[in-house]
Amino acid sequence: MSRYLLKRLLLAVPVLLGVSIVVFTMIRLIPGDPALLMAGQAATEEVVRQIRQSLGLDRPIVVQYAYFIRNIAHGDLGRSLFNGAAVTEELGQRFPRTARLALAAILVALLIGVPAGILSATRHLSWVDTFFMVLALAGVSMPVFWLGLNLILIFAVRLQWLPAIGHETWKHLILPAFTLGAASAAIIARMTRSAMLEVLRHDYVRTARAKGVAESSVISRHALRNALIPVVTVVGLQLGTLLSGAVLTESVFAWPGVGRLLVDAVLARDYPVIQGAVLLIATMFVLLNVVVDMAYAVLDPRIRYE
Amino acid sequence: MAVLKRLFPVLLAVTVAAILVLPSFAQQTGGTLIIGRGADSVTLSYYATAAPDSEVLAHIAETLFRLTPDGKIVPHLAESHSLSADGRTMTIKLRRGIRFTDGTPFDATAVKWNLDFFRNPANRIQFQFLVSEVTSVDVVDSNTVRISSGRAFVPLLAHLTHDFIGMHSPAAVERAGGMQAPVGMPYGRAPVGTGPYVLKEWVRGDRLVLERNPNYWGPNKPALDQIVWRVIPDDGARVLALESGQIQVAVRVPPRDTSRLVLNRDIRVDRTSSLRTIYMAFNNQRRPFTDARVRQAFNYAVNKRAIVQTILGGAARVSDAPIAPGIVGYAPVMTYAYDINKAKQLLTEAGFPQGLNVTIHHPSGRYVQDAAVAAAVQAQLRDAGINARLVTMEWATYLQVTNRPVEQTDIEMFMLGWGTVTGDADYGLYSLFHSSQWAPGGSSRFFYKNTQVDGLLDQARAITDPARRAATYKQAMGIIMQDAPWLFLHSESQITALRRDVQGLIVHPTERVLAYNARVGR
Numbered sequence: 120m121s122r123y124l125l126k127r128l129l130l131a132v133p134v135l136l137g138v139s140i141v142v143f144t145m146i147r148l149i150p151g152d153p154a155l156l157m158a159g160q161a162a163t164e165e166v167v168r169q170i171r172q173s174l175g176l177d178r179p180i181v182v183q184y185a186y187f188i189r190n191i192a193h194g195d196l197g198r199s200l201f202n203g204a205a206v207t208e209e210l211g212q213r214f215p216r217t218a219r220l221a222l223a224a225i226l227v228a229l230l231i232g233v234p235a236g237i238l239s240a241t242r243h244l245s246w247v248d249t250f251f252m253v254l255a256l257a258g259v260s261m262p263v264f265w266l267g268l269n270l271i272l273i274f275a276v277r278l279q280w281l282p283a284i285g286h287e288t289w290k291h292l293i294l295p296a297f298t299l300g301a302a303s304a305a306i307i308a309r310m311t312r313s314a315m316l317e318v319l320r321h322d323y324v325r326t327a328r329a330k331g332v333a334e335s336s337v338i339s340r341h342a343l344r345n346a347l348i349p350v351v352t353v354v355g356l357q358l359g360t361l362l363s364g365a366v367l368t369e370s371v372f373a374w375p376g377v378g379r380l381l382v383d384a385v386l387a388r389d390y391p392v393i394q395g396a397v398l399l400i401a402t403m404f405v406l407l408n409v410v411v412d413m414a415y416a417v418l419d420p421r422i423r424y425e
Numbered sequence: 426m427a428v429l430k431r432l433f434p435v436l437l438a439v440t441v442a443a444i445l446v447l448p449s450f451a452q453q454t455g456g457t458l459i460i461g462r463g464a465d466s467v468t469l470s471y472y473a474t475a476a477p478d479s480e481v482l483a484h485i486a487e488t489l490f491r492l493t494p495d496g497k498i499v500p501h502l503a504e505s506h507s508l509s510a511d512g513r514t515m516t517i518k519l520r521r522g523i524r525f526t527d528g529t530p531f532d533a534t535a536v537k538w539n540l541d542f543f544r545n546p547a548n549r550i551q552f553q554f555l556v557s558e559v560t561s562v563d564v565v566d567s568n569t570v571r572i573s574s575g576r577a578f579v580p581l582l583a584h585l586t587h588d589f590i591g592m593h594s595p596a597a598v599e600r601a602g603g604m605q606a607p608v609g610m611p612y613g614r615a616p617v618g619t620g621p622y623v624l625k626e627w628v629r630g631d632r633l634v635l636e637r638n639p640n641y642w643g644p645n646k647p648a649l650d651q652i653v654w655r656v657i658p659d660d661g662a663r664v665l666a667l668e669s670g671q672i673q674v675a676v677r678v679p680p681r682d683t684s685r686l687v688l689n690r691d692i693r694v695d696r697t698s699s700l701r702t703i704y705m706a707f708n709n710q711r712r713p714f715t716d717a718r719v720r721q722a723f724n725y726a727v728n729k730r731a732i733v734q735t736i737l738g739g740a741a742r743v744s745d746a747p748i749a750p751g752i753v754g755y756a757p758v759m760t761y762a763y764d765i766n767k768a769k770q771l772l773t774e775a776g777f778p779q780g781l782n783v784t785i786h787h788p789s790g791r792y793v794q795d796a797a798v799a800a801a802v803q804a805q806l807r808d809a810g811i812n813a814r815l816v817t818m819e820w821a822t823y824l825q826v827t828n829r830p831v832e833q834t835d836i837e838m839f840m841l842g843w844g845t846v847t848g849d850a851d852y853g854l855y856s857l858f859h860s861s862q863w864a865p866g867g868s869s870r871f872f873y874k875n876t877q878v879d880g881l882l883d884q885a886r887a888i889t890d891p892a893r894r895a896a897t898y899k900q901a902m903g904i905i906m907q908d909a910p911w912l913f914l915h916s917e918s919q920i921t922a923l924r925r926d927v928q929g930l931i932v933h934p935t936e937r938v939l940a941y942n943a944r945v946g947r
Contacts, residue, residue: 151821155828157607159474160841161856162551164865169549170607202467203610204629213630268661275669283666284461284657286631373657373666375630383630388821 124409131405138401139191139394143184146385146393153200153388174200176390187394196398197391199384206395209380214399216286217376220299220368221361223292225354227300228307233350235304236311237338243316251308258305267298267371284373295372299365303357310353314346321345348418355411362407363400456945457651458927460938461663461672465630465656469616470609471543471550471589479588479846480937481654484635486591486618489517489536490582492848494697494933496751498582502531502592502619504568512577512889519568523642525594527617533564538595540572542604549606555584555847577887579894583753583849588937593618621647621941630656648929648944664922667692673927673945676938678920680738680793686922695921696740697932700749701844702853703741703792705785705802705912706871708838710831718775720909724761726768726809727802733915736797741915746902747854749916751934754850754885754898758906761913768809780810786827787840789817793917799840802912813838828864831872841870842917846935850898855882858905873910 154171196206239248275283285291327337364378384392466477489503504518523531544556558578563571597617604612622635635652657663660679667675707714733741745757787799803813845853859882860874881901888894921932926946931939
């Protein structure tokens with residue numbers, strides 16, 4: 120298992136190298152000149168040229184890439200073109216905030232989605248099943264900013280129970296976690312329902328019931344563990360997406376995370392920040408994939424990695 | 426003694442009443458003012474380029490002169506100034522006894538250092554052109570500075586009110602490791618000036634905190650303990666944060682929210698005109714817009730008043746000049762009446778009796794309701810037989826696409842805004858309407874050329890008599906409005922919402938929120 124783990128981690132290196140080449144090239148191909156953006160509408164061509172030169176953007180793209188890779192080898196992701204802040208420092212400040220929000224959102228999604236999926240599956244085609252599936256449809260269809268603004272209106276403005284914006288305390292986490300977790304809860308509920316319905320049809324479940332095992336034990340000890348494998352896959356993917364930052368939620372709740380940083384960097388053509396953030400997100404996805412694979416082995420003893 | 430005994434209860438009652446009543450008349454001091462805005466500052470140095478930078482700098486690094494909200498220029502760090510008869514030399518007397526917050530003296534040497542740094546082309550400061558006419562800055566004595574220009578450049582006084590040319594402590598710049606192009610780091614993270622507030626904390630993308638300077642030199646001592654700017658990118662969330670009481674000021678309130686906010690007794694809505702003019706420019710060197718009759722026809726075909734009332738909720742002012750009121754040199758010149766028949770007549774005279782097709786480029790989300798305004802213009806032009814196709818793109822691409830030289834661009838018509846942040850007509854008119862300022866070398870992306878206007882704008886730069894200068898600008902603007910190089914639209918209003926216990930906040934036409942005289946009531 121540890122050899123497998125090491126092999127997976129080593130394979131991550133060419134993956135991340137490929138990602139770096141793609142993002143490095145793509146952002147320089149799209150229209151928009153960061154030097155012109157920095158100079159502003161009123162600046163002269165000469166000022167724009169000087170800015171471009173001082174940022175090293177007039178060098179050939181291959182040379183720029185070589186500098187980029189050399190700096191990464193020293194743990195340096197460069198400096199923001201726009202405010203001069205070190206990219207590692209910016210990401211270092213923002214990623215923990217994004218991680219906190221993502222983990223809280225996944226927790227909300229699991230706490231709502233898994234029980235909802237189980238209830239739907241065990242009361243298949245009943246009004247309970249219909250209720251939760253309609254709720255899931257609503258959860259996946261609702262625009263995040265609409266849900267977020269309404270939650271702020273109700274809980275922060277009208278009831279004054281929770282703060283409207285910010286990230287300082289656990290109270291600040293509740294509304295954005297719920298906003299972000301709603302869509303994930305819907306997806307997890309539907310996946311749990313499908314997986315449970317599949318598992319509940321198996322002979323060993325019928326056998327357990329025939330032996331007189333309590334229904335709650337049938338669900339929790341026999342069926343759920345096997346149904347969780349596809350759910351774990353979905354959770355892993357959802358967590359990866361959330362860790363890449365949820366820009367709409369971050370904008371509505373003024374949560375200064377990686378999502379907002381990345382979108383602002385793209386709009387500003389802040390190349391070092393875009394490159395650094397995308398590499399971080401790619402690394403997260405790679406690591407999460409490994410964690411999900413390890414979780415399979417824990418859930419299903421038949422799965423062994425050599 | 427007996428008299429005193431009889432009077433004592435009365436005196437006691439009066440004293441107690443005074444204690445209870447008088448504090449409500451006393452100036453409230455202390456407390457924290459939290460302002461919600463959509464974007465963070467980038468750099469607090471000479472490399473600042475936008476309002477989020479300048480409004481913070483206004484509290485830290487003060488300017489020699491200030492532009493009041495009603496358009497007057499008053500001395501601030503300067504005590505007085507005089508101009509030589511030929512307009513080429515400005516002598517400035519500085520106030521005495523002022524120190525930067527790091528203890529170093531604010532004097533003529535410091536002013537010379539600041540102005541020399543700003544105007545040095547090697548430092549590549551984006552707004553260096555504000556003082557590009559200056560040839561030398563000399564120290565006459567410890568509190569007198571002489572600024573010499575190669576030719577008379579009257580706008581210089583207005584330019585010296587610009588927050589981008591605030592006075593920084595030279596010692597602090599050196600201690601910090603310098604102000605390096607292109608963003609002014611590392612100094613730009615922690616500026617030191619003479620202002621009523623000092624930087625306490627700056628968490629990028631989140632909050633910027635100033636705290637009171639207890640040794641402030643000015644007569645209006647800072648009343649607040651802290652001023653906090655919080656970044657809340659979403660307009661709706663910013664308003665909700667204000668309604669919940671989590672912030673006390675929300676800037677750039679959407680027009681659609683004002684009708685709800687005015688009903689809230691805890692909130693006050695402030696509308697202040699902005700110095701930003703929104704327009705749709707024609708490519709004046711490309712047919713059919715080489716013909717003034719076509720350009721005028723477009724102006725007659727669009728109902729600007731309806732756009733202001735319905736799309737902008739009244740939070741704008743139809744343009745009656747190429748620059749907005751409040752700018753030195755502004756004068757109301759003319760508006761184009763909404764007249765479809767006149768528009769069709771002009772198009773017919775110009776050889777387009779069946780109308781014509783045009784492509785209009787516009788940004789989305791850059792200016793207030795920009796996309797909606799463009800759609801309204803498109804709909805109204807249709808009535809005059811003009812079929813407009815709208816093209817939008819995000820700002821970075823838009824800026825690049827509209828910045829091409831005249832021989833390379835295929836843009837026919839495009840929307841932009843211009844904020845005359847110096848408060849002087851020269852910046853609003855010369856930069857855009859002088860034929861030497863065509864993009865990409867200059868700021869004029871619509872390639873207007875009128876030699877009479879060029880001559881008037883050149884003259885106005887050197888006229889020291891304010892009345893004559895104003896008359897020259899009025900004459901130039903009259904020609905520009907007749908020539909119609911733009912579809913003239915409106916100047917924006919800033920809608921700011923405040924909690925009622927906030928007093929003394931200035932919403933400046935230069936799109937800065939200034940809290941140095943603000944108080945929060947208890």
